[in-house]
Amino acid sequence: MNHQPPTTKTRTNHTGLTGVLCTPHVPRMILAALMGRLPTSVAPLAILVLATTSGASYTRAGCLAAAYGIACALGQPLLGRWADHRGMRAPLLGCAAVATTALTALPFLGVGLAATAAAILAGFATPPVEGVLRAQWPRTVDKDLLPSAYALDAASQSVVFVAGPLLLALTAQHAQPGLVLIATAVASAAAVTALATTPAALHHRTARRTGGSLGPLRSVRLRTLYVGLALLGGALGAQAVAATATTAHGSSGQAGFVLASFSAGSLIGGTATAAVTWRVPAAVRLRRLLAFGAAGWLPVATAAYTAPAAVAAAAFLPGLALAPALAAAFAVCADHAPSGTAAEAAGWLIAAIGLGSAAGGALAGPVVDTAGAPAGFALVALLTAAASLAAPSPSPLSPGPLRKDTASDLPPKRPGTHPVGLQRNDR
Template sequence: MPLTPARSSRPRMRDVLARPHVAAMLAGTLVGRLPTAMAPIALLLAVRADGGPVLLGGALAACYGLAAAIGQPLLGRLVDRTLLAPVAAASAAVAGAAFTALALIGCADHPMAAAALAVLAGAATPPLEAGLRALWPRLVPDPRAQHAAYTLDSVSQETVFVTGPLLATGLCQLLSPAAALAACALAGASGTLAVALRDPARWAPNRRRAGHWAGPLRSRGLLLLLASMTLLGVNLGAFNVLGVALADRHASGWLTGLLPAALAVGSLIGGLAYARSPWSMPLARQLLCAAGGYAILFAPLAFTTLPTALVALSACPGLYLAPLLANAFILSDRLAPPGTATEAAAWVIAVIGVGQALGTALASRLAEHGPTAVASVPVLAAALAAAVLLARTDLLASTDTPREKSA
């Protein structure tokens, strides 16, 4: 897989961080995103703690992810038409109330109420991730620095997926699943408040819009990208269940959080290396190489159930995950019609969420057959994500030249 560094000097991530508002906005969104990494595991463990089956826990986690996937594009379109601050604040209040209620009821004893609350918490997920990614062209106007900005975003996001699973697992092990669900409410509210109080969250969006009901979905290249990102979501959702299946087999609850944390650590390392030495190839080819490398390095996970080996192997595909996500969001911005940047980023986030819900549900159904059966789902999904891009790379090739976009 080519990893040749570009010869031209580019602004680095620390240069991006030094720009006004960037560090504060990024920190706030990272805290506000923690529930997206914590909630699926907290719901799974809450059901298990009450004596419920993995299938019910997987269903609740899938409800949360699917609802978030539906809500994000709608909230993203609302941000494009109004402001980020009020939309994020209102949605965080609703999500926080739902998480608080989940912490107070027994998820296994009241499955229908828990499902309704999981849906509400997911649908009201504040659009911080999409909002920040749509703001990057205005926070960092230099087109050369925007690549570093999106890489910084993807790399820093991995701290969420390192911290989130470990925090949820730790709170469940040391306190209770209710404490983990309450922490989701607290993290979402505090992170959203930090973002909403910053000036960029109140910047008026560019009023130039496509005006079509389909918004950014009119772009065939974006649809191809979304198909691949859906399969990536299936991979990530099934991978969380693999941790639960291994924890049950080996009677070690910490494995639930260690596997996704190992993947995120690998992604953090890979993202830092990618930012330091950007690949010298067109953007569409970078995306394909990242997806291919991710799929190839994921395959060995299907051939072992030893905990130590799986934790080590889980870090390997992560080396390509941050570059994969960074290029996906850059491409989504370039493929989207003017005036739909937030919604386009929200659709990428949404389809990953849909895929996670599907992957969680499918892997949960296979959990009774053991970890090997569960592992087949993320391995196959990673391969298909790369295959979709390989089939129609021509739809992405026109985005290799940067163009001015609205925020």
């Protein structure tokens, strides 16, 4: 007999963002997850600075940072599967210990094979904070609040990717990059420990896994989602390269202003989305928001050609769509993950964006070298438009496996009727 996994839900009378934040334990979960994810934004840049100040070439330093980022992306689905199978605490605490040890050792290992091995280990063992958090939202908040919870989650990511580099830049004048890396790793480990001791983690019980050995990859709809998000990741990777190229026409800090403006737009867009009660299905929102983002990059490309100083201001517009689009993607992913694979499904989402970002950065390099920053931003628009077209259609591509924790509460089907909840695209 199917059973519904236990939850820690407490009903609230509030709606939207207020309802999510008034749900017990949610502020602690969000803050712990935000701090726990800091190394993902600080470590690549800190490794790059650490390696170059140690005498390594930019090529060697870039390889070290890329090794960390790629290992991080590849590790998340496997660690998510571990969390689905064994619960939250063991993967969070075990990975925090390994990743902290590896990041703490990095400043003392030079730039050789030992440093490469430490970077790969630290990346692969990055605690699956994102996957675990997204798997817990349906157990923690009311169903009507889920879109707002996913939007708050996505907005908090924007905070991480603004605060991380900013923290490194502000402390670099007073501390060595190695010390910043160590301090970030230790702070992250403390935050992950706080997340692992929340009631959601302490009372978590796993659901029986369905979907076979492929798990989420068995779903055509999720595979389509991952392809779309890989293209979005490619756009984000290309954006960083194009933003760096604007330095040739502006101040040395122009690239940082472009990325900060884009992230600020994402933060505001995500926060606004979290305050809204949505009735539009998540798949529809995802496609529309990605299309808006693609259109928003065209003024950026134009500004890069005609008025480079205005690029940073123009980047705010496409940023407005990023966090809301990610929130819609989180909802689609959660809706269609087979039972017992929620964290792994979120891990594949993270991997798709991360690997796509690496490929997009590599693709944008020759484009920018040949045609400059305007062509780089045009490539960003093209990849974002492709992501919109590749994202799951509003109508399900296949029925997919029905999640056990949804099926258990459905009334018996009567002839000629469809039980409430069988519609896969209900957000």
